[in-house]
Amino acid sequence: MITPCPFDGVVFDLDGTLIDSVPDLALALNAMLDEEGLPHVRPEQVPAFVGQGARVLVTKAMAAVGRPIPEGAAGAATLERLHDRFVALYEAEPVRGTRPYDGAVAVLDALRAQGVTLGVCTNKPQGPTLGVLEALGLSGHFSAVVGGGVIPERKPDPAPLLLTLERMGVAPDRAVMVGDTPYDVGAARAAGVPVILVDYGYSPVPPAEAGADVLVSSFAEVPAALARLAATRAKPA
Ligand SMILES: O=C(O)COP(=O)(O)O
Numbered sequence: 631m632i633t634p635c636p637f638d639g640v641v642f643d644l645d646g647t648l649i650d651s652v653p654d655l656a657l658a659l660n661a662m663l664d665e666e667g668l669p670h671v672r673p674e675q676v677p678a679f680v681g682q683g684a685r686v687l688v689t690k691a692m693a694a695v696g697r698p699i700p701e702g703a704a705g706a707a708t709l710e711r712l713h714d715r716f717v718a719l720y721e722a723e724p725v726r727g728t729r730p731y732d733g734a735v736a737v738l739d740a741l742r743a744q745g746v747t748l749g750v751c752t753n754k755p756q757g758p759t760l761g762v763l764e765a766l767g768l769s770g771h772f773s774a775v776v777g778g779g780v781i782p783e784r785k786p787d788p789a790p791l792l793l794t795l796e797r798m799g800v801a802p803d804r805a806v807m808v809g810d811t812p813y814d815v816g817a818a819r820a821a822g823v824p825v826i827l828v829d830y831g832y833s834p835v836p837p838a839e840a841g842a843d844v845l846v847s848s849f850a851e852v853p854a855a856l857a858r859l860a861a862t863r864a865k866p867a
């Protein structure tokens with residue numbers, strides 16, 4: 631039995647929060663770099679590339695191997711070509727090493743059993759997002775999945791989070807966001823949604839300094855964090 635959830639809906643970030651996707655992101659990046667005749671990135675470099683979507687991921691990887699993509703029109707076509715190739719390679723084999731973090735599936739099961747509506751809001755492109763969730767047997771847990779490219783905006787813009795909530799049928803003031811980076815915190819703040827951050831993900835800043843309402847060290851702590859958040863918010867100012 632887990633702590634009852636006092637919210638109607640919970641929206642999860644994907645990479646670095648629900649799943650450790652770096653092994654497959656690194657494989658696909660390196661397959662793309664092979665095609666370009668370029669050296670590989672090391673898997674331990676990849677977390678710093680993740681969180682702002684596939685174009686930023688590819689841009690940072692190219693810079694890391696000493697081939698920065700030029701800014702502006704000169705680099706735009708190269709970026710689109712490399713992005714499309716990376717996404718195709720990733721989508722073809724997205725779960726060779728990718729796994730949900732410890733405790734994640736049990737918590738999703740328990741929240742659903744309580745009648746809480748769950749969603750995913752990620753900057754990962756929608757195609758591989760749906761593929762990863764399906765391959766890991768997680769698709770059925772979520773009432774809405776909004777990935778990169780569904781709308782032009784991406785986190786930290788609030789628009790994809792608000793769209794996720796709209797598709798879940800949950801009002802922002804009845805929801806919580808769970809993420810791993812300042813991009814998740816930014817989206818949640820701008821949408822008026824409280825935010826829990828996990829400290830084991832891919833944040834480019836120390837998670838404790840990312841401005842979350844509650845910080846947790848494992849997915850199993852999320853139910854207690856939801857209860858703590860509700861208690862704090864219920865207190866009169
Ligand atoms: O940057 C990405 O591709 C995905 O990142 P997110 O799931 O943490 O939003």
Ligand SMILES: [Mg+2]
Pocket residue numbers: 643644645646647681809810811831832
């Ligand atoms: Mg993330």
